[in-house]
Amino acid sequence: MISSDLLQALFDISPAGIAIADQQGRYLQVNDSYCCLFGYSRAELIGNTFRLILTEQDQALEAMILNLALTQDRSAPTEWQVRHKSGRTLFVHSAFKTFFYSDGSAKILTVLSDVSALVCSLNILQDQEAQLIKTNESLEQMVSRRTIELERANDELARLATQDFLTATLNRRAFECEASKIIYASDRYHRPASFMFLDIDHFKAINDQYGHAAGDVVLQKLALNIRALLRESDLLARWGGEEFVVCLPDTVLADAIVVGDKILEACRQMKLSHQQFSIALTVSGGVVQRTLNESLHEVLQKADVLLYEAKRTGRNRLLSEMPASTAANEAALLNFHI
Numbered sequence: 185m186i187s188s189d190l191l192q193a194l195f196d197i198s199p200a201g202i203a204i205a206d207q208q209g210r211y212l213q214v215n216d217s218y219c220c221l222f223g224y225s226r227a228e229l230i231g232n233t234f235r236l237i238l239t240e241q242d243q244a245l246e247a248m249i250l251n252l253a254l255t256q257d258r259s260a261p262t263e264w265q266v267r268h269k270s271g272r273t274l275f276v277h278s279a280f281k282t283f284f285y286s287d288g289s290a291k292i293l294t295v296l297s298d299v300s301a302l303v304c305s306l307n308i309l310q311d312q313e314a315q316l317i318k319t320n321e322s323l324e325q326m327v328s329r330r331t332i333e334l335e336r337a338n339d340e341l342a343r344l345a346t347q348d349f350l351t352a353t354l355n356r357r358a359f360e361c362e363a364s365k366i367i368y369a370s371d372r373y374h375r376p377a378s379f380m381f382l383d384i385d386h387f388k389a390i391n392d393q394y395g396h397a398a399g400d401v402v403l404q405k406l407a408l409n410i411r412a413l414l415r416e417s418d419l420l421a422r423w424g425g426e427e428f429v430v431c432l433p434d435t436v437l438a439d440a441i442v443v444g445d446k447i448l449e450a451c452r453q454m455k456l457s458h459q460q461f462s463i464a465l466t467v468s469g470g471v472v473q474r475t476l477n478e479s480l481h482e483v484l485q486k487a488d489v490l491l492y493e494a495k496r497t498g499r500n501r502l503l504s505e506m507p508a509s510t511a512a513n514e515a516a517l518l519n520f521h522i
């Protein structure tokens with residue numbers, strides 16, 4: 185047992201606010217810390233009920249709170265909002281114990297500690313956490329937006345790096361890269377491949393007569409027409425100026441000639457009009473089937489020589505050359521028609 189003088193000292197010096205109330209909730213005794221906590225003097229508190237420290241919302245619950253204290257006899261520590269004399273809200277951690285006496289009276293002992301600073305810090309932390317989550321979300325959104333933009337920019341760069349700006353066919357570098365893969369497969373699996381150069385006849389005259397812009401449109405329409413006559417797996421590139429190059433994988437010369445003739449005929453039939461004029465167009469070409477193990481440079485040179493010959497001998501024609509007859513070539517390319 186703790187002696188009563190020790191208990192009195194505990195009451196007096198406790199940093200927690202301690203109050204003893206009667207069964208009507210009227211303060212009988214309060215320690216200094218309790219007075220200090222709520223800003224009331226002892227004289228202001230004694231005789232008054234704990235309604236003084238209830239917030240406006242809780243004042244209506246005064247009877248219920250009192251009833252709770254008188255029926256529960258003690259409470260586990262809880263946190264609740266109370267009111268300082270100045271009107272400001274305090275957060276306190278509180279516990280009570282009710283003592284019942286044989287004459288039917290009761291006393292309620294309440295112990296309160298101020299946890300306002302803790303609650304305030306907790307609220308600030310929660311606000312900061314919410315703010316961090318929001319910032320994080322918007323950062324994630326920004327990163328994913330930037331990633332999409334970057335992917336688009338990369339796609340556009342890749343397109344610009346591989347496409348001819350005017351005709352949207354492959355550019356020379358991309359053609360060489362793709363054609364090398366076809367040549368590799370051709371040698372590796374002994375499959376045929378044909379190459380064709382196409383060049384618009386007297387294109388300079390078209391430019392001179394109808395203007396450079398009309399010449400550009402001719403190049404664009406021609407590219408579209410040629411592409412429409414090719415397989416998805418065929419390569420079409422603008423080699424430069426008004427010259428195009430075609431790579432036909434898995435295609436023997438006879439079939440490549442059929443494709444070339446179709447292109448030349450389509451060009452003859454092309455309906456091109458500029459203002460009130462209609463522009464007639466013919467194309468010359470040189471087509472070769474690649475000999476196994478021949479380099480891209482070598483096969484293109486052969487096709488170019490044939491194109492030059494087609495120009496020299498009257499234009500508007502396609503010249504071709506049989507591939508060199510080697511045993512490997514014959515065996516590989518015999519009856520190869522897809």
Ligand SMILES: Nc1nc2c(ncn2[C@@H]2O[C@H](COP(=O)(O)OP(=O)(O)OP(=O)(O)O)[C@@H](O)[C@H]2O)c(=O)[nH]1
Pocket residue numbers: 350383384385386387388389391395396397398399400403424425426495499
């Ligand atoms: N509009 C336009 N013209 C171009 C472009 N690139 C090259 N040219 C023109 O194409 C013409 C090619 O002229 P030439 O090399 O003499 O060939 P050609 O007139 O077609 O004569 P042949 O090939 O011998 O039938 C030149 O006038 C170039 O200026 C282009 O991107 N747009």
